[in-house]
Amino acid sequence: MKKILIFLLFFTTSLSAEKVERLGFYNIQELLEDDNLTYKIIKSCVSLNSAITEITREDHPELSKSFFATANYLYPFGILTLAKIKKLNYQDVEKEYQKNVSSQVSGYMDFMKENGVANQSFIKGTFIGDDLNFCNEIRSAIEITIAETKKLKSKD
Secondary structure, three states: OHHHHHHHHHHHHHHHOOOOOOOOOOOHHHHHHOHHHHHHHHHHHHHHHHHHHHHHOOOOHHHHHHHHHHHHHHHHHHHHHHHHHHOOOHHHHHHHHHHHHHHHHHHHHHHHHHHHHHHOOOOOOOOHHHHHHHHHHHHHHHHHHHHHHHHHHHHO
16 A cells, blocks of 8 residues: 555656756747747746756755856746736736746756766756756846846936
C-alpha cells in the first residue's frame, strides 16, 4: 500500500510540474509580434531564474542573488502580458501567473536535479545555460526600451 501511495504522489507531482523546454531558439522580433509567446518566454525566464535561485541559495548565496534579481525584475512583465492576453486587470491574473510560475519552477528544479545526478552538474549537458543567456537578453531589451521611453518622455 505504501508503494502505491508513493507512486501516486510522485506521478501527480510530475503531472503538476510544467514542461521544461528550450527557449533560446526564439528571437526578439517573434516576441514583439506574439503576446502569447512573450508570456510563455517571460514566465519561463522567471521560472528558470527562480529555480536556479533555489538550487544555489545555500551553497552560493551571492550568485543566487543575481538570479533572484532577474526573476523579480521580469515577474511583473509576465503578469502585465497575461493581463493583456486575457483582457483582465493585473490583480485578477496575478494568482494565476504565480501558480503557473510555481509549477514551472518545480519542473525546472526536477530537470536540473535529474541532470545533476547524471552529469554531476545542474546545467552541464543541457540548454539551461543558453536559456539563461536568452533570458538576460530579454531583460536587457526591456531595460533599454524603458530607458529610451523615459528619455523620449523627458524631451516632451
